[in-house]
Amino acid sequence: xxxxxxxxxxxxxxxxxxxxxxxxxxxxxxxxxxxxxxxxxxxxxxxxxxxxxxxxxxxxxxxxxxxxxxxxxxxxxxxxxxxxxxxxxxxxxxxxxxxxxxxxxxxxxxxxxxxxxxxxxxxxxxxxxxxxxxxxxxxxxxxxxxxxxxxxxxxxxxxxxxxxxxxxxxxxxxxxxxxxxxxxxxxxxxxxxxxxxxxxxxxxxxxxxxxxxx
Amino acid sequence: xxxxxxxxxxxxxxxxxxxxxxxxxxxxxxxxxxxxxxxxxxxxxxxxxxxxxxxxxxxxxxxxxxxxxxxxxxxxxxxxxxxxxxxxxxxxxxxxxxxxxxxxxxxxxxxxxxxxxxxxxxxxxxxxxxxxxxxxxxxxxxxxxxxxxxxxxxxxxxxxxxxxxxxxxxxxxxxxxxxxxxxxxxxxxxxxxxxxxxxxxxxxxxxxxxxxxxxxxxxxxxxxxxxxxxxxxxxxxxxxxxxxxxxxxxxxx
Numbered sequence: 001x002x003x004x005x006x007x008x009x010x011x012x013x014x015x016x017x018x019x020x021x022x023x024x025x026x027x028x029x030x031x032x033x034x035x036x037x038x039x040x041x042x043x044x045x046x047x048x049x050x051x052x053x054x055x056x057x058x059x060x061x062x063x064x065x066x067x068x069x070x071x072x073x074x075x076x077x078x079x080x081x082x083x084x085x086x087x088x089x090x091x092x093x094x095x096x097x098x099x100x101x102x103x104x105x106x107x108x109x110x111x112x113x114x115x116x117x118x119x120x121x122x123x124x125x126x127x128x129x130x131x132x133x134x135x136x137x138x139x140x141x142x143x144x145x146x147x148x149x150x151x152x153x154x155x156x157x158x159x160x161x162x163x164x165x166x167x168x169x170x171x172x173x174x175x176x177x178x179x180x181x182x183x184x185x186x187x188x189x190x191x192x193x194x195x196x197x198x199x200x201x202x203x204x205x206x207x208x209x210x211x212x213x214x
Numbered sequence: 215x216x217x218x219x220x221x222x223x224x225x226x227x228x229x230x231x232x233x234x235x236x237x238x239x240x241x242x243x244x245x246x247x248x249x250x251x252x253x254x255x256x257x258x259x260x261x262x263x264x265x266x267x268x269x270x271x272x273x274x275x276x277x278x279x280x281x282x283x284x285x286x287x288x289x290x291x292x293x294x295x296x297x298x299x300x301x302x303x304x305x306x307x308x309x310x311x312x313x314x315x316x317x318x319x320x321x322x323x324x325x326x327x328x329x330x331x332x333x334x335x336x337x338x339x340x341x342x343x344x345x346x347x348x349x350x351x352x353x354x355x356x357x358x359x360x361x362x363x364x365x366x367x368x369x370x371x372x373x374x375x376x377x378x379x380x381x382x383x384x385x386x387x388x389x390x391x392x393x394x395x396x397x398x399x400x401x402x403x404x405x406x407x408x409x410x411x412x413x414x415x416x417x418x419x420x421x422x423x424x425x426x427x428x429x430x431x432x433x434x435x436x437x438x439x440x441x442x443x444x445x446x447x448x449x450x451x452x453x454x455x456x457x458x459x460x461x462x463x464x465x466x467x
Contacts, residue, residue: 112304112308116302119297119302120298120322121293121297121322122294130310
């Protein structure tokens with residue numbers, strides 16, 4: 001049986017696992033953004049925190065993904081369901097690019113513009129939401145893009161703890177020593193990563209145009 | 215900001231010194247600006263001109279001495295209220311690249327809570343005042359020429375009708391012809407507006423054209439504070455040095 005045969009005869013499962021995969025990667029990227037962007041903003045305001053926060057996010061990145069899934073199994077509530085656990089682990093990996101890009105994006109806003117805003121009597125909040133975040137948005141979206149692509153790739157490993165997603169095909173294929181089955185998981189996962197990269201890349205370039213308009 | 219009706223100076227610096235990280239940037243500076251008066255701070259880079267502006271709008275607070283705006287010390291002002299009463303113009307306009315011309319100009323009126331019609335009317339009025347076509351309102355700063363950006367910068371500073379205007383090398387990025395146009399227009403504008411203006415420049419010609427008084431600064435100190443006419447006749451060696459730096463090459467031709 002070749003790859004296409006397998007895909008067609010198992011299309012329902014391919015679709016199901018793809019949807020599961022998108023859910024895992026999507027929710028985890030969203031959580032990473034909800035936590036990572038405010039943390040990135042925080043360390044521009046309190047520079048003393050930048051080393052410990054960026055350092056911690058860095059350390060998380062160095063933990064091998066299989067080991068991180070394993071570490072989290074004993075966690076209460078989260079460990080009860082494999083998908084929750086996978087989402088948490090993937091979100092942790094997504095933190096570093098989001099914190100780092102938010103921080104760098106805001107820090108790279110032309111200081112003369114920030115000073116002009118302050119001299120015009122903008123409050124800190126107005127400065128952040130009207131000037132700094134819009135001008136940093138391209139760099140922040142680049143962070144979302146990196147986190148999403150990372151998450152789509154790593155989500156294949158989540159199948160090892162039973163969280164589902166396209167990794168199921170990969171692990172099944174490995175067990176069966178069947179390359180077609182491995183490819184049935186790997187090819188859609190790769191296509192998803194490319195699609196996410198492309199779409200977020202388009203958004204990123206649009207937002208960067210704003211900044212380059214100066 | 216509304217100023218008290220008294221005839222006293224709008225901006226006063228009294229024996230002001232300012233140090234940053236132990237490095238003295240300003241030393242015993244005393245200056246004042248009245249309503250309708252244009253004070254030019256003249257001096258080379260690093261002489262403390264920009265720092266003086268930042269002391270006026272409270273971006274810096276004096277290490278010693280006091281800065282009073284509208285009769286009140288900058289340390290006593292709510293910094294946000296203080297700054298919204300001081301129009302600020304910087305080189306190349308300092309426009310926000312992600313805002314249209316209209317939003318740039320309307321920024322302070324909007325955050326001050328003006329209603330929409332009043333803001334729109336004000337934007338149109340200001341564009342006309344600085345000699346720009348109303349059609350430019352929907353453009354982005356990148357779609358304007360340097361001179362147009364600078365005009366928008368002036369319009370933005372005037373938007374919420376501040377009694378005080380401070381300009382930091384405002385026309386420094388313009389080509390000589392546009393620059394000279396802007397200087398003349400600004401002088402005409404100021405004669406109508408009667409604001410208290412502090413204008414920072416290192417260009418003597420600009421200083422002589424715009425100033426009621428010229429304060430020459432060097433290494434954080436005030437060297438002389440003279441009317442434009444007195445300045446040209448002064449025998450102070452540093453004033454002569456400035457005069458010669460500008461007129462020298464012209465005379466030798």
